[in-house]
Structure formats: structure tokens, C-alpha cells
Amino acid sequence: LWFVEQMAPGGSAYTISSAxxxxxxxxxxxxxxxxxxxxxxxxSLRTRFEDExxxxxxxxxPPQPLELARADAADPDALExxxxxxxxxxFDLSAGPLVRCLLVRLAPETHxxxxxxxxxxxxxxxxxxxxxxxxxxxxxxxxEPPAPAMSYAAHALAQRGRAGEFxxxxxxxxxxxxxxxxxxDLPTDLPRPPRRDPAGARLRFEAPDALLPRIEALARAxxxxxxxxxxxxxxxxxxxxxxxxxxxxGTTVSNRDRAEVADTVGYFANTLALRARIDPA
Numbered sequence: 001l002w003f004v005e006q007m008a009p010g011g012s013a014y015t016i017s018s019a020x021x022x023x024x025x026x027x028x029x030x031x032x033x034x035x036x037x038x039x040x041x042x043x044s045l046r047t048r049f050e051d052e053x054x055x056x057x058x059x060x061x062p063p064q065p066l067e068l069a070r071a072d073a074a075d076p077d078a079l080e081x082x083x084x085x086x087x088x089x090x091f092d093l094s095a096g097p098l099v100r101c102l103l104v105r106l107a108p109e110t111h112x113x114x115x116x117x118x119x120x121x122x123x124x125x126x127x128x129x130x131x132x133x134x135x136x137x138x139x140x141x142x143x144e145p146p147a148p149a150m151s152y153a154a155h156a157l158a159q160r161g162r163a164g165e166f167x168x169x170x171x172x173x174x175x176x177x178x179x180x181x182x183x184x185d186l187p188t189d190l191p192r193p194p195r196r197d198p199a200g201a202r203l204r205f206e207a208p209d210a211l212l213p214r215i216e217a218l219a220r221a222x223x224x225x226x227x228x229x230x231x232x233x234x235x236x237x238x239x240x241x242x243x244x245x246x247x248x249x250g251t252t253v254s255n256r257d258r259a260e261v262a263d264t265v266g267y268f269a270n271t272l273a274l275r276a277r278i279d280p281a
Contacts (some may be wrong), residue, residue: 001014001118001119001120001267002049002056002093002120005093005120006051009090010090011090012087012088012089012090013198014118014119014120015087015088015089015090015091015116015117015118015119016116016117016118016119016122016123016124016127017083017086017087017114017115017116017117017127018114018115018124018127018131019083019112019113019114019115020112020113020114020115020131021110021111021112022110022111022112022113023109023110024109025109026109026111027138028068028103030138030141031068031103031113031134031138032065032066032068033137033141034133034134034137034138034141035066035068035101035134036063036064036065036066037133037137038066038130038133038134038137039063039064039066039097039099040063041133041145041147042126042129042130042148042264042265043060043151043152043153044121044122044126044152044264044265044266044267045066045097045098045099045117045121045122045130045265046060046061046062046063046064046096046097047059047060047061047096047098047121048061048093048094048095048096048097048098049093049094049120050094051094056093060153061096061097066097066099066100066101067100067101068101068102068103069086069100069101069102069103070102070103070104070105071102071103071104071105072104072105072106073104073105073106073112079104079106079112082102082104083102083104083112083114086100086102086114086116087114087116089116091118093118093120098117098118098120098121098122099115099116099117099118099121099122100115100116100117101113101114101115101116102114102116115127115130115131119267120267121265121266121267122265122266122267123254123266123267123268123269124269125254125256125268125269126264126265126266126267129148129263129264129265130265132145133145146263148260148261148262148263148264148265149259149260149261149262149263149264150258150260150261150264151264152264152265152266155258155261155264155266173273176275177248177273177275180246180248180275181244181246184238184242184244184247184248185242185244186238186241186242187241187242212226215229215230231249231251231274232276234249235247235274235276235278236278239278239280244278245277245278245279245280246275246276246277246278247275247276247278248273248274248275248276249273249274249276250271250272250273250274251271251272251274252269252270252271252272253269253270253271253272254268254269255268255269255270256268
């Protein structure tokens with residue numbers, strides 16, 4: 001991610017964010033103090049990356065206050081624009097901080113708290129950990145939630161010790177993906193652009209209420225999860241549209257394969273290219 005930032009600085013493609021709606025009387029100083037303690041608890045949130053001769057050098061700053069930016073929004077459109085602007089603001093990997101927060105006031109007792117971080121120091125599980133800490137520290141400022149069993153730096157050192165194991169796994173993946181066609185030829189209404197572009201859209205829909213229990217039952221019958229059932233359906237759909245019988249789809253995984261890193265803030269998530277051979281019958 002550091003290399004990607006050097007190639008195309010100032011983007012927001014690797015900013016992750018979350019927003020919480022807060023109802024009721026809000027003690028803003030108490031909230032701000034809780035956010036500062038969260039940054040102090042997790043070294044990843046105090047980490048920045050300096051350029052030393054063309055290579056990244058990790059620097060972990062001492063605890064310091066995390067600024068809580070403030071804004072007002074009069075209606076849902078203004079709120080959406082404010083949150084979009086907050087998420088699109090780029091991070092400076094060398095100067096930091098690589099986490100920020102914004103409190104938007106909608107009414108005297110209605111607020112939205114937005115959190116954003118650069119993906120290089122956090123993933124979506126990290127946001128869940130931060131929100132859990134925030135709830136605990138706001139409810140009881142004297143509380144001290146249990147610290148993660150392993151720091152991200154310790155995890156990184158442990159990973160280096162598994163280099164031989166990882167090389168064997170990499171070779172297995174090279175064999176798994178060998179001979180795969182580089183692109184899937186889908187009959188879309190527009191040609192594939194010559195250059196990759198992040199522009200896109202979202203299509204929201206609701207599945208029938210009766211569908212979810214059927215998916216869950218199918219997952220249980222095959223000792224897997226609803227996500228894997230939907231992923232298999234996604235492979236099959238691409239096979240029907242393209243006529244191909246060898247389909248590869250990228251998916252993210254949490255990559256937290258050890259219990260001691262379940263509550264560690266840091267970048268663990270990874271992407272897997274999952275290949276499926278589809279039998280038309």
C-alpha cells in the first residue's frame with residue numbers, strides 16, 4: 001500500500017471509514033477523551049511511514065490527542081455530502097496521523113460520528129475493535145478494556161519467522177492458478193475500458209424474506225457458510241453469462257488466523273483469487 005501511494009499520491013481508494021448515529025444527550029469532551037485513549041491503546045493508529053531512500057520506514061509516535069473535527073448538517077443530503085467529503089480527504093502517510101474522526105451535528109440530541117483510517121494501518125475488523133473500545137470508554141471513562149493479546153509489530157515479527165511456510169503456500173497457489181485465462185469475457189453492454197478506472201456505481205436491492213433461511217439451510221447441509229453459498233452462486237452466474245467453465249473471482253478474507261490477533265488493530269485483510277471449474281451439467 002505504501003508503494004501504491006508513491007505511484008498515485010493523494011487518492012482515497014485505500015481509505016476505510018465507518019459512521020455511527022448517536023441519539024440522546026452527548027458529552028462531547030468525554031467522547032473526544034475516549035477517542036484519544038483509543039489511539040493511545042493501539043500503536044497502529046499512531047504509526048506513519050517515512051520515505052528513507054525509496055523505502056518505507058515505520059515510525060510509531062507517542063500518544064497524543066486525536067482531534068475531533070466538528071460539522072453541522074441540516075438535512076440528509078448535507079449529511080451525505082459531508083461524510084463523502086470526509087472519506088475522500090487524502091492521508092499523508094509520512095506526516096500522519098493516519099486516522100481521523102468527525103462529529104456531525106444533525107439536531108441538539110442527534111449526531112453522526114464518522115471514523116476514517118488509511119488501510120495501511122487498519123482494516124474493517126480494526127474499525128469494529130475501535131468502536132467496541134469507544135463504547136466501553138465512553139460509558140465508563142475509568143475503565144481499561146483488555147489490551148489485545150498481540151501487538152501488530154509482534155505479529156509482523158512472527159510472520160517473518162514463517163517465511164518458509166509462506167513460500168510453500170505461494171507455490172501451491174501458483175499451481176492452483178496456472179493456465180488461467182487473464183480476463184473473463186462477459187457480454188456487457190459497454191466495452192472494457194483500456195485503462196482501469198475506479199468509477200462505478202452501487203445497485204441496492206432486497207432479497208425476499210424466505211430466501212435467507214434457504215441459503216442458511218443449504219450452507220449447513222454442506223458444512224459451510226452463507227457467504228460461500230453466495231460466492232458459489234456468483235461463480236455459476238458468471239459461467240452462465242460467459243459460457244466459460246473455468247472462473248476465477250477475487251474475494252477478501254480477514255486473514256486473522258490466530259486467536260491472539262482477533263482484537264489487534266492493523267492491516268490483516270488479504271485478497272484471494274478463488275478458481276472454480278464449473279460443470280455445465
